[in-house]
Amino acid sequence: MEQLYRRKIKSDQVITGELAKQLSALSFEIGRQIGILVGRDGTIYSVLIGNEREILIPDLTNLQFGKKGLRGVRLIHTHLKNEPLSEDDLTDLALLRLDIMAAVGVLPSGNPDRVYLAHLCPANPQGKVFEILPPVSIQQMNFPLAGFLASLEAELESGQKSHQVANGQEKAILISASLKSHIAQEESVDELAELARAARIFPIDRLIQRPKALHPKYLLGEGKLKEVIMKALQKQADLLVFDQNLTPLQVKAIGEVTEMKVLDRTQLILDIFAQRAVTREAKVQVELAQLRYRFPRLAERSTALSRLTGGIGGRGPGETRLEVDRRRARDRIARLERELESLAASRARRRIRRVEQRIPIISIVGYTNAGKSTLLNSLTESDVKTENLLFATLDTSTRRLRFPREREVIITDTVGFIQALPPDLLGAFRSTLDELKDAHLLIHLVDISSPHYQHKIETVESILTDLELSAIPRLLVFNKIDRIHADMVRAICKRYNAIAISSLQRETLNPLLFEIESQLWKESVSLQSR
Numbered sequence: 001m002e003q004l005y006r007r008k009i010k011s012d013q014v015i016t017g018e019l020a021k022q023l024s025a026l027s028f029e030i031g032r033q034i035g036i037l038v039g040r041d042g043t044i045y046s047v048l049i050g051n052e053r054e055i056l057i058p059d060l061t062n063l064q065f066g067k068k069g070l071r072g073v074r075l076i077h078t079h080l081k082n083e084p085l086s087e088d089d090l091t092d093l094a095l096l097r098l099d100i101m102a103a104v105g106v107l108p109s110g111n112p113d114r115v116y117l118a119h120l121c122p123a124n125p126q127g128k129v130f131e132i133l134p135p136v137s138i139q140q141m142n143f144p145l146a147g148f149l150a151s152l153e154a155e156l157e158s159g160q161k162s163h164q165v166a167n168g169q170e171k172a173i174l175i176s177a178s179l180k181s182h183i184a185q186e187e188s189v190d191e192l193a194e195l196a197r198a199a200r201i202f203p204i205d206r207l208i209q210r211p212k213a214l215h216p217k218y219l220l221g222e223g224k225l226k227e228v229i230m231k232a233l234q235k236q237a238d239l240l241v242f243d244q245n246l247t248p249l250q251v252k253a254i255g256e257v258t259e260m261k262v263l264d265r266t267q268l269i270l271d272i273f274a275q276r277a278v279t280r281e282a283k284v285q286v287e288l289a290q291l292r293y294r295f296p297r298l299a300e301r302s303t304a305l306s307r308l309t310g311g312i313g314g315r316g317p318g319e320t321r322l323e324v325d326r327r328r329a330r331d332r333i334a335r336l337e338r339e340l341e342s343l344a345a346s347r348a349r350r351r352i353r354r355v356e357q358r359i360p361i362i363s364i365v366g367y368t369n370a371g372k373s374t375l376l377n378s379l380t381e382s383d384v385k386t387e388n389l390l391f392a393t394l395d396t397s398t399r400r401l402r403f404p405r406e407r408e409v410i411i412t413d414t415v416g417f418i419q420a421l422p423p424d425l426l427g428a429f430r431s432t433l434d435e436l437k438d439a440h441l442l443i444h445l446v447d448i449s450s451p452h453y454q455h456k457i458e459t460v461e462s463i464l465t466d467l468e469l470s471a472i473p474r475l476l477v478f479n480k481i482d483r484i485h486a487d488m489v490r491a492i493c494k495r496y497n498a499i500a501i502s503s504l505q506r507e508t509l510n511p512l513l514f515e516i517e518s519q520l521w522k523e524s525v526s527l528q529s530r
């Protein structure tokens with residue numbers, strides 16, 4: 001065995017007859033599988049000893065020759081019963097992106113018989129991950145390696161090129177693994193894709209699994225994970241974005257086997273917030289949420305963490321990078337909390353002043369992208385930033401709105417809601433959201449053109465309950481009616497007893513204005529009507 005280490009395969013073949021003979025004999029003698037990891041230049045990097053039926057491959061992360069391509073290492077091992085490549089062999093081929101997986105069948109005599117070969121495939125319409133070649137006897141084997149690997153890598157690369165996207169956006173594979181129905185998962189992944197877009201990540205593929213039980217280590221099954229790795233290789237993805245929230249250990253484990261950056265839904269949302277925060281208060285709130293979400297993760301000090309600190313997922317608002325150690329994180333959290341407290345104090349003073357003015361306050365709430373800022377703009381002829389992107393608004397905007405008869409209200413627009421809103425984020429935004437408690441009326445704005453508007457209404461209602469706002473009078477208002485048929489609008493509004501508007505068209509807002517007036521000045525309306 002010692003001799004094997006010093007060897008170099010001086011041939012363009014996967015394996016030479018002489019080496020096959022030696023491996024077979026040794027393997028036969030000890031009754032265990034023997035494997036060798038061989039580099040492109042024929043150097044034998046390691047010799048592996050398995051048991052009768054299988055062999056374990058060590059960590060190969062330091063043997064990374066091409067970053068996105070093949071590993072640059074082939075595995076040649078013995079099969080004592082002369083059996084073909086096993087499921088595990090093929091999994092290793094894919095997971096480790098080996099150049100070639102080869103098994104030498106051993107005869108009862110101890111001599112080598114057939115050689116079983118498999119290699120990875122470039123992207124193909126059938127989604128085939130590997131190719132298993134027909135076995136050939138060692139004497140007849142003629143498989144010129146260098147030419148084959150060069151063309152396979154060229155094909156892999158051209159497959160990857162067709163998926164390249166402009167302006168340097170990172171490319172992601174979206175993944176969902178949950179016990180929920182396929183349809184529910186699809187719906188949620190649609191939203192994840194929108195979130196990715198808002199974070200300037202380009203989703204190139206998606207993969208949804210509904211397993212019988214979730215894999216404790218990887219969330220999705222190992223077979224699926226293999227598929228993910230192949231997809232990533234074929235399409236040159238930069239990161240994996242999970243629709244579910246992952247535990248620190250899962251992030252670490254998935255990062256290790258895939259050698260990719262791993263983000264979960266919460267991190268993605270936090271990332272968007274980090275990119276968009278404008279005011280000091282919003283920046284502090286977002287950074288606090290990021291630190292709090294990652295605090296348990298910092299305990300790990302793993303490669304997964306350092307992976308996360310580059311590019312997406314590592315972007316913090318302002319000057320802070322997140323590769324701080326535990327203690328520094330704790331200090332930073334304490335400092336930010338103090339800063340937030342003082343910011344919250346001045347916010348509270350503004351609140352008191354506003355409440356003392358005894359002007360009614362209306363707050364527009366709703367799912368992200370419902371059109372809240374657009375409505376505020378239309379109602380008050382102002383120009384709060386609106387955009388067809390999730391989480392366009394992070395800061396509260398407050399405007400005055402005048403009604404006839406010298407009546408006036410304060411109207412505010414705030415951050416949008418979303419399903420599975422990260423609790424850390426909700427916590428960090430508490431002072432912003434607390435302002436909603438002063439409202440005399442909440443306008444719950446719904447994008448009627450969203451196929452999932454019902455689900456979104458429920459999500460918003462449940463967040464309002466969590467925020468202890470359910471006691472405040474509420475007006476359900478459907479927006480974007482210009483985008484669907486008038487009959488549909490009528491039917492839906494009747495069912496929900498709601499008002500229909502299009503925030504882009506001021507002339508549609510009159511019924512809403514009328515309703516606001518009569519809700520806020522009930523007594524005076526009833527007095528006048530007497």
Ligand SMILES: Nc1nc2c(ncn2[C@@H]2O[C@H](COP(=O)(O)OP(=O)(O)OP(=O)(O)O)[C@@H](O)[C@H]2O)c(=O)[nH]1
Pocket residue numbers: 366367368369370371372373374375385386387388389390391392393394414415416417479480481482483501502503504505
């Ligand atoms: N067709 C149509 N589009 C609308 C209407 N109202 C808003 N929009 C569009 O919907 C998108 C989102 O609008 P915003 O006002 O930014 O939505 P928002 O609720 O403030 O979103 P966040 O701040 O991200 O939570 C923008 O592209 C708007 O132009 C409408 O009545 N009809």
Ligand SMILES: [Mg+2]
Pocket residue numbers: 372373374385386392393413414
């Ligand atoms: Mg907005």
